[in-house]
Amino acid sequence: MKVGIVGLGYRLGYLARIFQASLPDFQVVGYVDPEPAGLSYTKQFDVPVGNAYETLTELLENEALDLLMVGSPNHLHLGHIRIGLDHGVKVFSEKPVVTTVEETMQLARLIGQYGSDNVMVGLVLRYAPLYVDLRKAQADGLLGDIVSIEASEHIAPYHGAFFMRDWRRYEKYSGSFMLEKCCHDLDLYNGVIGARPARVASFGGRKSFIPQNAPEGLGINDVEVYHRKPSGWMGTDKVFDSDADIIDFQTAIVEYANGVSMTFHTNLNVPDEFRRFCVIGAKGMAEGDFVRNFFKVHDARTSAKLIDTTYSGSELSVHYGADEQMARDIGEHMVHGAPLPVSVVNALEAGLLAITMDEARRTKSVVDMADIWKRFDTALADGGS
Structure with a gap:
């Protein structure tokens, strides 16, 4: 399972370790984050995170992903989820998925378009x-x-x-x-x-x-x-x-x-x-x-x-x-x-x-x-x- 991460903070760095320990074929092949706070964590526990990319579009165009994991600050989730879905990739988003009523309505329309099975959430x-x-x-x-x-x-x-x-x-x-x-x-x-x-x-x-x-x-x-x-x-x-x-x-x-x-x-x-x-x-x-x-x-x-x-x-x-x-x-x-x-x-x-x-x-x-x-x-x- 080839995975990309947008927003490599502490939570996604930790989840990369958990997923790697739980799924034998789990592999992070690239990430996007200008300030990857979780990178020190992944290095500490020997969790490879692949190549760093400047934009999510660049990541999606250069890696054949099975799953995109979204761990960016909450107000950025909607845009990142939309880009992932538009590229035909399943998305896992950390909670909360979006931050406002209007963003909720926009994501609801995307779910209606792409199907709810294509967006998973971290309500652990x-x-x-x-x-x-x-x-x-x-x-x-x-x-x-x-x-x-x-x-x-x-x-x-x-x-x-x-x-x-x-x-x-x-x-x-x-x-x-x-x-x-x-x-x-x-x-x-x-x-x-x-x-x-x-x-x-x-x-x-x-x-x-x-x-x-x-x-x-x-x-x-x-x-x-x-x-x-x-x-x-x-x-x-x-x-x-x-x-x-x-x-x-x-x-x-x-x-x-x-x-x-x-x-x-x-x-x-x-x-x-x-x-x-x-x-x-x-x-x-x-x-x-x-x-x-x-x-x-x-x-x-x-x-x-x-x-x-x-x-x-x-x-x-x-x-x-x-x-x-x-x-x-x-x-x-x-x-x-x-x-x-x-x-x-x-x-x-x-x-x-x-x-x-x-x-x-x-x-x-x-x-x-x-x-x-x-x-x-x-x-x-x-x-x-």
Whole structure:
């Protein structure tokens, strides 16, 4: 499998290693990136990345690719995906796929034109053993009809500081923190609920990473915390006085078309981090945590504990063992046409929910998503006509 990369940052450098370890015939033959932050990583782990090209068109015209992997900053994804599709190449895009409602509609038209199977997405948590077990418990009838969900994604201060220092601190590049980081989680719970979001309210802002909270006399321990994770393109050393325009905490309330409700909370300054959910159904309750590695199911009538699982994780994967499974599944999809657990349409639906959460936060209103879904479905249909 001959692969090209556009945007060789830390994530794609890491994924090149994962894919090479998981797929014997995986070979990166070229890349495009004026500042390839992930190149040092690929060199450290002896992952060949082929020739450097100045433009994506040059790469595609000089290499016979089976797959183009898009890891460029989010605001560039749409253009790179379009070029890949126009050259007849299957595309894997990191999340979030696009950053705005209008870009979503443009990509929907491209999907209608080229087919959703030609665009794969890096919503890696769909492959996590914990999520697989949650969906199995649901399919086995242990939960019954889903009624409500409480969920969160909380990251440690070193990781929050990274967002204040990296290019992702600007919404014009990332879309927003909710979109860039939490689209994983929103996609998971969209899948469990099995319906589209209908109405959204949200509240949040920045209260932790602000000047008055900066440690006095920044010591070596503070440097190790707030600069532990290296930033790439557009990086800065500033954390508490960063020029970031993203939030560092946000809470959202969502009502789905089938009446299910969800609360979702994110915070960038949680020292004992967790990423958990509680899915409550008419017949049972499932709770789990991707960071603390547990999954439990209780029966609603008897309170009996039906499932109690802990996970060992993976020494290689940063996503609880899901990265390797994603690589293997994409390989099977590429070679044998095997189905994938998440589609680009799923990804765009999660993205529209994240974008709407930010609209609700900014406007201090409850946003009805009916018109957005009409536009989205029309764009998908228009592309296929």
